[in-house]
Amino acid sequence: xxxxxxxxxxxxxxxxxxxxxxxxxxxxxxxxxxxxxxxxxxxxxxxxxxxxxxxxxxxxxxxxxxxxxxxxxxxxxxxxxxxxxxxxxxxxxxxxxxxxxxxxxxxxxxxxxxxxxxxxxxxxxxxxxxxxxxxxxxxxxxxxxxxxxxxxxxxxxxxxxxxxxxxxxxxxxxxxxxxxxxxxxxxxxxxxxxxxxxxxxxxxxxxxxxxxxxxxxxxxx
Amino acid sequence: xxxxxxxxxxxxxxxxxxxxxxxxxxxxxxxxxxxxxxxxxxxxxxxxxxxxxxxxxxxxxxxxxxxxxxxxxxxxxxxxxxxxxxxxxxxxxxxxxxxxxxxxxxxxxxxxxxxxxxxxxxxxxxxxxxxxxxxxxxxxxxxxxxxxxx
Numbered sequence: 020x021x022x023x024x025x026x027x028x029x030x031x032x033x034x035x036x037x038x039x040x041x042x043x044x045x046x047x048x049x050x051x052x053x054x055x056x057x058x059x060x061x062x063x064x065x066x067x068x069x070x071x072x073x074x075x076x077x078x079x080x081x082x083x084x085x086x087x088x089x090x091x092x093x094x095x096x097x098x099x100x101x102x103x104x105x106x107x108x109x110x111x112x113x114x115x116x117x118x119x120x121x122x123x124x125x126x127x128x129x130x131x132x133x134x135x136x137x138x139x140x141x142x143x144x145x146x147x148x149x150x151x152x153x154x155x156x157x158x159x160x161x162x163x164x165x166x167x168x169x170x171x172x173x174x175x176x177x178x179x180x181x182x183x184x185x186x187x188x189x190x191x192x193x194x195x196x197x198x199x200x201x202x203x204x205x206x207x208x209x210x211x212x213x214x215x216x217x218x219x220x221x222x223x224x225x226x227x228x229x230x231x232x233x234x235x236x237x238x239x240x
Numbered sequence: 241x242x243x244x245x246x247x248x249x250x251x252x253x254x255x256x257x258x259x260x261x262x263x264x265x266x267x268x269x270x271x272x273x274x275x276x277x278x279x280x281x282x283x284x285x286x287x288x289x290x291x292x293x294x295x296x297x298x299x300x301x302x303x304x305x306x307x308x309x310x311x312x313x314x315x316x317x318x319x320x321x322x323x324x325x326x327x328x329x330x331x332x333x334x335x336x337x338x339x340x341x342x343x344x345x346x347x348x349x350x351x352x353x354x355x356x357x358x359x360x361x362x363x364x365x366x367x368x369x370x371x372x373x374x375x376x377x378x379x380x381x382x383x384x385x386x387x388x389x390x
Contacts, residue, residue: 070274074266078282083368086289090376153349155271163276164353168335171356172320175363179317182367186310189374 022066029063044099046092054085071159141166252294259287267361268354277357281364289372297377306373309366316363323355 036056040049057080064073128135149161163171267280292300324335332339337352 071276071279074274074279075282078279078286082286083282083289083371086293087371087375090372093376094378153346155350155353157271157273159274160270160276160353160357161349164356165337165349168324168337168352168356171360172324172335175317175320175360178367179313179363182310182313182363182370185371185374189378 025066026063029059029066032059033063044101046095046097046099047089049099050085050088050092053088054081057081057084071157248294252290256287256291259290260284263287263361267357270357271350271353277360278364280357281361282368284361284365285368285372288369292372292376297373301373301377304369306370309369309373312362312366313370316359316361316366319359319362320356321359323352323359327352 033056036052036059040052040056043049043052057076061073061077061081064070064076132138145158145162145166149158150156153161153165155161263280263283266275266283267277270276270280288300288304291303323337323340327336327339328334330339330342335352335356337349338345339348340351341348
């Protein structure tokens with residue numbers, strides 16, 4: 020009973036945060052709130068006894084991706100532009116899909132039910148074998164790395180491909196338009212890399228000063 | 241990015257090693273408790289990102305050159321795939337860890353899972369660091385001198 024109450028509380032918090040994220044135009048607030056959203060969903064996973072997932076959610080969702088989004092936000096204007104398009108069509112689609120999903124939930128097996136299809140196919144074998152035969156108490160690890168080894172290999176390759184894509188997109192772009200002379204480089208590059216709106220112009224001036232300083236530091240050491 | 245605040249600098253210096261130690265614990269204790277390569281990779285990368293946030297991107301590039309980090313990205317996948325190739329050569333199926341140790345299949349499973357998780361951890365750590373280099377160092381002139389990986 021307490022577990023259900025805690026879950027209701029956490030889901031309510033998540034809904035409130037989601038609505039706030041949609042309503043807010045300040046990107047900084049949006050990023051911080053999505054970090055909080057991840058942390059709350061991590062708490063919910065702990066409550067559902069999925070500690071491995073909670074661990075990942077807390078580390079990736081609340082930790083790294085917040086930092087990465089903040090780093091990306093430094094290149095953007097501080098506020099989102101107000102929406103000018105008509106929202107009624109998309110809203111209707113979202114509402115219909117939402118209603119369909121909620122109706123589908125009714126057909127799902129009850130939470131934690133031992134007769135659920137997911138728990139009667141291969142799961143009993145995994146649970147019986149993992150500790151007794153392989154002496155690995157954490158079944159999640161056995162399933163992830165051994166029984167589902169191919170899936171995890173695929174996941175690792177996807178992460179690798181994501182890293183490659185980011186290198187190709189972001190590292191390649193800064194290289195081409197820059198002047199060759201190393202003396203003019205610190206001045207020119209921030210202006211090239213950024214859009215010249217009034218709010219970012221100040222920032223680029225600051226960071227070019229910073230870049231000069233760091234370049235000096237690098238040269239002296 | 242750089243912080244001259246002594247509280248941040250001292251805290252980061254004190255916490256840097258324990259965070260990596262905790263990451264290694266999560267990495268190699270994944271068989272017995274929650275954790276594994278994915279979580280450990282993120283934790284280790286978080287230590288480096290913290291270092292970069294406090295001491296600046298130039299110091300982070302000196303500590304972990306993006307070129308080398310990018311190589312480790314591939315090394316992780318190769319470790320994972322390599323375990324599969326070794327089990328093939330030992331007469332099993334691809335990624336069949338039982339084949340890693342013919343006398344004690346359970347030991348083969350332990351070894352296989354440990355190595356595979358290590359591969360995952362190495363790839364996740366380096367990809368997270370590459371993402372940070374790319375987003376936080378975008379348009380930074382120093383990145384080009386390092387070979388343009390940041």
